[in-house]
Amino acid sequence: MRTEHEMMKMIIDFAAKDDRIRLATLEGSRTNKNISPDAFQDYDLSYFVTDMDSFKENDHWLDQFGKRIMMQKPEDMELFPSELGNWFSYLILFEDGNKLDLTLILINEVNDYFADSDGLVEVLLDKDSRIEAEVIASDRQYWIKKPTAREFDDCCNEFWYVSTYSGSSYPRMWQSLFTCYALFRKYSKAVANGLGYEYPDYDQAISTYTESIHKQWA
Incomplete structure (x- = not known):
C-alpha cells in the first residue's frame, strides 16, 4: 500500500x-x-x-x-x-x-x-x-452537544413510531425488536434523568401495542 x-x-x-x-x-x-x-x-x-x-x-x-x-x-x-x-x-x-x-x-x-x-x-x-x-x-x-428537551422528545418519538414497522412472523425478529426496545429504554431514561427531561409516554403506548401484535401474529 x-x-x-x-x-x-x-x-x-x-x-x-x-x-x-x-x-x-x-x-x-x-x-x-x-x-x-x-x-x-x-x-x-x-x-x-x-x-x-x-x-x-x-x-x-x-x-x-x-x-x-x-x-x-x-x-x-x-x-x-x-x-x-x-x-x-x-x-x-x-x-x-x-x-x-x-x-x-x-x-x-x-x-x-x-x-x-x-x-x-x-x-x-x-x-x-x-x-x-x-x-x-x-x-x-x-462535537456531541446537549440536546434540547424538544430534540430529545423528537428522537424518542421517531424511534417508537418507526419501530411499529418491524412486525414479523419470524421469532428471531421479534426477539431482536424487544431487545432493541430494552436498550433504547435503558439509555433514553438515563438521558432523561441526567438532563432533567420528562421521559415520554411513547414507550408504554407502543410497547403495549407491539405486544398485542406479537401475540396475534407471531
Whole structure:
C-alpha cells in the first residue's frame, strides 16, 4: 500500500501540472487532527476546475493515480439519482488498498463549497490565491452537544413510531425488536434523568401495542 506521503504527493503534483485544475482541497477524516490515523481512511479530495466536460470525456486520466480494482461514478448512474448537483465524483478502490473519493467542481462554485463545508477541509493547492482567509480544519460540527428537551422528545418519538414497522412472523425478529426496545429504554431514561427531561409516554403506548401484535401474529 502506498504511504500517505506518496498519495498526497501524487494528488498535489497531478493538480499542479494540469492547468484546468485551479484549486485542490482535502476533506474528511484525514484532515481531522483529533483522531488517530487509519491506513484505510479514504482520501476525500476535490479538484476545482475550469472545464468539467473534458475530464468526463473518458477515464484515461485517472490511470495516473494507480491501477483500479473498481470505480463508481455516482453522478453517471441510473439507479441512484445524483445528489451533488453540477459536481461529478469518482469513488475509486486501488489495487494497493487505497481509496480515493475524488470530486470535480467548477471553479465558480468555490464559495458555495466552503459555505456548505462541514469544517473538515484543508486547502492543498490554490493557484490563483482565491482563498484569502486561512482555512483551518475543524471537527466542531461533530462535537456531541446537549440536546434540547424538544430534540430529545423528537428522537424518542421517531424511534417508537418507526419501530411499529418491524412486525414479523419470524421469532428471531421479534426477539431482536424487544431487545432493541430494552436498550433504547435503558439509555433514553438515563438521558432523561441526567438532563432533567420528562421521559415520554411513547414507550408504554407502543410497547403495549407491539405486544398485542406479537401475540396475534407471531
